[in-house]
Amino acid sequence: MPAKNKNLKILVSFGVLFLLYHGAEYMIVFQNSVIGFFGFQILFFTAAYVLGNWYKGNGLTCWGLPFGRKYFKLIPIGILFGILMYALPYCFSLIAGIEEITVFPKWMILIQSVLPFAFGVLFSSFSEDILTRGLIYSHFNTRIGTNWLILLSALIYLLNHIYRLNDGLEALLYIFLLGIVLVIPLIFTKNLWLTGSMHWAGNTFFFATHNVIQTENNNQFISSNYLFAAFLFLFVPVIWLISRKLGKQKA
Numbered sequence: 001m002p003a004k005n006k007n008l009k010i011l012v013s014f015g016v017l018f019l020l021y022h023g024a025e026y027m028i029v030f031q032n033s034v035i036g037f038f039g040f041q042i043l044f045f046t047a048a049y050v051l052g053n054w055y056k057g058n059g060l061t062c063w064g065l066p067f068g069r070k071y072f073k074l075i076p077i078g079i080l081f082g083i084l085m086y087a088l089p090y091c092f093s094l095i096a097g098i099e100e101i102t103v104f105p106k107w108m109i110l111i112q113s114v115l116p117f118a119f120g121v122l123f124s125s126f127s128e129d130i131l132t133r134g135l136i137y138s139h140f141n142t143r144i145g146t147n148w149l150i151l152l153s154a155l156i157y158l159l160n161h162i163y164r165l166n167d168g169l170e171a172l173l174y175i176f177l178l179g180i181v182l183v184i185p186l187i188f189t190k191n192l193w194l195t196g197s198m199h200w201a202g203n204t205f206f207f208a209t210h211n212v213i214q215t216e217n218n219n220q221f222i223s224s225n226y227l228f229a230a231f232l233f234l235f236v237p238v239i240w241l242i243s244r245k246l247g248k249q250k251a
Helices: 003-029 034-055 059-063 074-096 107-140 146-160 169-189 193-212 224-250
Strands: 099-103 214-217
Touching: 003 034, 003 107, 034 059, 034 107, 059 107, 074 099, 074 169, 074 193, 074 224, 107 146, 107 169, 107 193, 146 169, 169 193, 169 224, 193 214
Parallel strands: none
Antiparallel strands: 099 214
């Protein structure tokens, strides 16, 4: 296929999926409409399948979501590392007194609050992974070097957080570093199952520990966001080595 055609197809694919993804975000954030959210998510994955066939002829596999037992084996590993990625800085923050738990609900309330969120964020995590990582990898992995690919994906992931761009340097920093961490597994495994399960587990853990369980920052010199960014920076070589090993095993 001529390069011009592929460039046009990836731009159209990104534009359509961007609008559908943010349609879902708008429905849940501003309209509090669960039906609207899932409606747009269904449209997103349907469109991703159609556009994957249009771009490369293999549906969701085109964007990093092939199906099969050898890929699903990456899911529990991703869940483990997604929880660790958020739990380690959170526990350190509590022990060091940077954060303090102010409200800890009963366990049944905690479970009842987290489960619906976990179900919904499963869709938004994987749809965002397709949009900001799967499309970028599919189109650019043979066109630019690995380091540039990682930085490009992380930048698009950052800019995709359109409602967070005015939240200050600390938020932008940890979102960008999170984008780096989450694209690395895709580079080595060539699919989104490890990345997506990390993303989903991390989002769920953060919701449980900062929305259901409530905390406040007690340190005027360092915020929990800067601490999280520091841990993400240290996590980069760890996830690089693990992803490279898993990629070799899959191959």
